[in-house]
Amino acid sequence: MSSTSVLFSGFKPFNYERYDGLGAIFITSQYEKFSNISPVKINNSDISDRPNAYNFVSDKTKVLVSLMNGPYHFLHDALGGTLQMIKNFPDALYIFDISAMHDFDKTYLNHWFKTLTKKNIDFKIVKLNEGDIVYVNNFYYKNGYNNSTNAANNLFEFFQDDIVNKDVKPFRKIYLSRKRMTERDYSAFLTPDPNWNGAPSQNHDTRMFDEHLLEEFLHYEFGFDIVIPETFETFADQINYMYETKTVVSMTSSGLTMSAFMQPGSNVFEIMNTMVVPLDRNKHNMAEEALHLFYISMAFIKGHNYFSIQNKTRKAQDVIERIKNTEYIQELLRG
């Protein structure tokens, strides 16, 4: 329970390493990320015309980034650090590996590339899983996850041009629904064991079994709009919608990353779950169950007010009862 979120660090800002000279990155497995590479020093004569080789040798400084799927990892982990690099090296060539991206990432992925083009940032897209070697010189590459919650401010700043009405006073009350999320049932390889201190308490990652009941309650009792983030036509629409939001309610969910686009002083209300993440599907009970405390840090750095209650049973009725029995939570939801 000794976890922290580093806001500013003089030790290793944004986890970027510098590599000087000419190097080759051998792609040894089916999929290797730029965050997990060991460049090998080579000479110009070592560069060959292999059909699956990427060649980025040039006079420019390069920044290698493997984009990550899902809103949290994409926005916070991948873009958060990248935006800081763009501030520091606006003229560099940015090389984005999109091997890990899925269809459901398209909305924000496309918007990201369009915005880079508008801002005249030089970039190339690669799929590392389709290559076998990358030749590159004088570059930065990301070593590990982004460790700074300053990402929220970088995101807000970078996408400012998308906001249509900057003067709008936030007024929306929204609940972020997870009904479009696919089933996360790990029962085939994960068996909860109450006697084993390390085993997860459950073998799935369903955050609430009957979420529709909570949605109905928030909508009919408090006038909340129920929002399915995946249904926004464009990412710019989503940014604008969040910019107009005064209070967002959500279970622990990557959708809360969008609170980065809310105006300072807004309200973030998290119905907290643990998250169950399998570590090795081939090994019985190898899983991690953790509280992901990212959104409180984002709230802090953005100047939002943050609230949380627990969702231990994962049943809507328990959360509803809690709200019904706590007058000042009702006050927040009414406001």
Place this chain on the structure above:
Amino acid sequence: MNYQEPRLKVGATDIRNTLAARMGQSELKKGRWKLDFANIVTSNVSNYQIIEGLEGEPDPEYTTETLMSDQIKIFWWMNIGLYNSLFECFSHLVHEIKKYEDPVVIINTTNIFSEMDYAYATFILQSLTDIGVKWEIYNHKNIIYVNNFVVINRFCVTPENIQELKDHFAKYIKNKDVKPFRKVYLSRRHLAPRDYKWIKDGLSCKTDHRLFDSEVLEKFLEDNGFEVIIPEEKFTNFVDQINYMYEVDTLVSLSSSGIANALFMQKNTSVIEFITTYPMGLITGNWSEDENSVEGSESVHHLYQTLSYVNHNCYFALPNWSRYSEDLINIIKENTHFRKIIMGE
């Protein structure tokens, strides 16, 4: 002990982790072992070493002792600060002592040197006596040959740990049926200044003053029916403190180890944290006297949100960016829900 910190991302709090739990289990060591107390860095219990060796092997440099017996010996370090003491240290001892019949706890207290820490440190020892657990304080820097022992060197805290701590202290609550009614603010005004001029520029602040004008916020809260307390001054014993906290309905505090007191609050009560960052400056483990000379970092600590999750409290957090009371008061006044909970309007 090859314990490693859980491989978690920054910002995550381990609840249950197969790897971490497996590596972090305190293991009963049989046979003969040599404990090198001479080289212990007491502020970091994970630094000490266990070396397999022969009983009674002479060491010319250090005095040697022998603790060979059938009784289980549990080596445990007390740590400074209420949060560290209770959650990161004592919770593991509470767990371990239940596993063995009639163990003796061998306690290192060299980290406890301030009067502030004596109150809970003394109470923790008393609570062991109260359940019939034998203990001895051992602060010598010697070599010990020992068998049948366990060393507690875990930091990772699980919900089970927190629940066990609550259960351990439950018997000290005098009136279990009392309905929580107190509105309490935990003051830090008694703490010495903490200016870290040696940290390099680049952080939002180089001080660990959490509030520059605490008297302003304290007056505002007092005017709104809060009891403003400094636990170390208010209570002469820890049992009174536990009982007082059991009666608290709303606890307000800056980010501070005092919020560890929320452990003794009842379910469905509220914790309001004015989130304040912690600046830290280290250079390969050494502090520097020179101004602007040490790389630093600044962090939000998530300890109390996690405690609230386990303890079933409502948890509220307001950003304390400027470290001035007026800004916090304005946030409270501008929000209907904070006005309701803090000002009762």
